[in-house]
Amino acid sequence: MTAPEPRESKPARHGVRPLDLALILWPSFLAAGVASVVFFGAVDPLLLRDAGPKIFDNLDREAGYALGFLFFWAVSIVASALSVYLIRTAEPKGQPADADHPKR
Numbered sequence: 001m002t003a004p005e006p007r008e009s010k011p012a013r014h015g016v017r018p019l020d021l022a023l024i025l026w027p028s029f030l031a032a033g034v035a036s037v038v039f040f041g042a043v044d045p046l047l048l049r050d051a052g053p054k055i056f057d058n059l060d061r062e063a064g065y066a067l068g069f070l071f072f073w074a075v076s077i078v079a080s081a082l083s084v085y086l087i088r089t090a091e092p093k094g095q096p097a098d099a100d101h102p103k104r
Contacts, residue, residue: 020084
């Protein structure tokens with residue numbers, strides 16, 4: 001009886017899979033919601049409007065909440081995407097990077 005041949009690792013897939021999008025967008029949406037509640041619980045968007053650039057002069061309170069949420073969501077998307085990327089590109093556990101070269 002012969003020993004089974006070791007399985008070859010699959011080449012890394014390029015592109016974003018639907019599961020990756022779900023793993024990025026949903027947690028970042030939840031994090032942005034929490035960040036918005038915490039931040040806007042202490043800061044009024046109208047104070048930010050008055051202290052900000054002139055482009056925000058006609059911004060009402062609800063638009064300030066929306067822009068703040070979108071900002072927090074964008075930051076959370078970047079963090080979640082980086083996490084998914086690092087997990088997808090990590091070396092498999094238990095297999096050293098130099099598995100093809102035995103130690104001497």
